[in-house]
Amino acid sequence: MTPHSRRSFVKSLAGISVAGLFTPFFTLAATERNKVKITDIKTMIFKGPKGRDYTLVKVESDSGLFGIAEAYGSPGLGIKQEIHGLKELFVGKDPLQIDRLYTIYRYTDGSAHAQQRAMSGIEMALWDLAGKILDVPVHTLLGGKFRDRVRLYDHHTPKDYNDKIACKDWADAAKERPNGITIHKLGVPRTTAAEDFGYDPANRLLSSKGLKKLIEGYENVREAIGWDHDLMIGCHWDFDLRTAIDLARGLEAVKPLWLEDPMPVAYNEGWKRLSSMSPVPICTGENWMRRAEAAPFIVNSAIDIVHVDLRNSGGFLENKRIADLADLYYMPTATHNTGSIVNGMASVHWASSIRDYLACETVYFEGGWADDVILRDGPLCENGYAKVWDKPGLGIELNPDVVKAHLLPGEVWWG
Numbered sequence: 001m002t003p004h005s006r007r008s009f010v011k012s013l014a015g016i017s018v019a020g021l022f023t024p025f026f027t028l029a030a031t032e033r034n035k036v037k038i039t040d041i042k043t044m045i046f047k048g049p050k051g052r053d054y055t056l057v058k059v060e061s062d063s064g065l066f067g068i069a070e071a072y073g074s075p076g077l078g079i080k081q082e083i084h085g086l087k088e089l090f091v092g093k094d095p096l097q098i099d100r101l102y103t104i105y106r107y108t109d110g111s112a113h114a115q116q117r118a119m120s121g122i123e124m125a126l127w128d129l130a131g132k133i134l135d136v137p138v139h140t141l142l143g144g145k146f147r148d149r150v151r152l153y154d155h156h157t158p159k160d161y162n163d164k165i166a167c168k169d170w171a172d173a174a175k176e177r178p179n180g181i182t183i184h185k186l187g188v189p190r191t192t193a194a195e196d197f198g199y200d201p202a203n204r205l206l207s208s209k210g211l212k213k214l215i216e217g218y219e220n221v222r223e224a225i226g227w228d229h230d231l232m233i234g235c236h237w238d239f240d241l242r243t244a245i246d247l248a249r250g251l252e253a254v255k256p257l258w259l260e261d262p263m264p265v266a267y268n269e270g271w272k273r274l275s276s277m278s279p280v281p282i283c284t285g286e287n288w289m290r291r292a293e294a295a296p297f298i299v300n301s302a303i304d305i306v307h308v309d310l311r312n313s314g315g316f317l318e319n320k321r322i323a324d325l326a327d328l329y330y331m332p333t334a335t336h337n338t339g340s341i342v343n344g345m346a347s348v349h350w351a352s353s354i355r356d357y358l359a360c361e362t363v364y365f366e367g368g369w370a371d372d373v374i375l376r377d378g379p380l381c382e383n384g385y386a387k388v389w390d391k392p393g394l395g396i397e398l399n400p401d402v403v404k405a406h407l408l409p410g411e412v413w414w415g
Helices: 003-014 023-032 079-090 098-105 116-134 164-176 208-225 241-250 269-277 291-299 315-328 341-351 400-405
Strands: 038-047 053-061 066-071 149-153 183-186 230-234 282-284 305-308 333-335 357-361 385-387
Touching (some): 038 079, 053 079, 053 116, 053 341, 066 079, 066 116, 079 098, 079 116, 098 315, 116 315, 183 208, 241 269, 269 282, 291 315, 305 315, 315 333, 333 341, 341 357, 341 385
Parallel strands (some): 149 357, 183 230, 305 333
Antiparallel strands (some): 038 053, 053 066, 149 385
């Protein structure tokens, strides 16, 4: 495809009517248009057991129905204030006009996406409300389910990748974990003794010794866990191009599902070079703010796996557009999610509507009190998969007793 034809193709995608993409939603919404109005948007913040703060959003309506979702939490400085600053733009509007509300009001401050994280939370709450108004699950409004359950991956890792005993202890525990998760994301160890890995974040480099030690550690983990479990390597945007290429090549025998965020966030031609030279799949995307930032990675085949975060990149509709574009290039989508169980269940719900979908990240789904933030009848994850609920909206209901017990100081129930 020539540059001109590629630009024309992407431009044509951008011009596709949202009604053409989401006929089920517009058919169902037609008879309810302008019958319900938004009356208020509220927030409250609670703290999870892993030290993160979680910002919940509630969109109320004059029908008595409401929608809830989660905006970005830690680090979430200013997001609560942004949500309340945007509130008056929504009050009195039809909550079924989701794309219009999202598209117009995210530009009101004269910036393309300075309030994107706040808007993402509001957008998802609007979908929950729309599903309740129309008495159908959100996945129906998004075009229907491709799957009834979604595979999850966790963050559990050995204490020391270079200690074979520690790796074996971790692997034994992982195989016995009640939720049955079989994908585990490993990080790059950040030691206080920089000489251990020869890593200097100011230079984005690894020494030869450090690279060798890293690879040996990942090989130890693979040996301990075997091949019935999958591994991922997350880099938190740490490296330069040459180091990323060397790391990717060193991981060939480990065969991770992906190498995540090996270079800083912004697109450049270096991503194409890395992807073309890497023997393992390259993945990024959690910090994209909207589809314009995703497009060059996808249309230039600069990555292998799209990794969106619903709370960053515009909620359900904007991220579905990204996933649908990726599908045209035969790239699977996965979901970054360090949110509470509220965003976890929302991400699972959204993932069911994506054709080529890999897995959803979680730091919960383990059966503890953090799962009890929503009302549930049993485990939320079994055999490594979360079931997609079919109740109206997102199908989730907060547990007031649990949320109230963990609100941040100064926060009150939907105050």
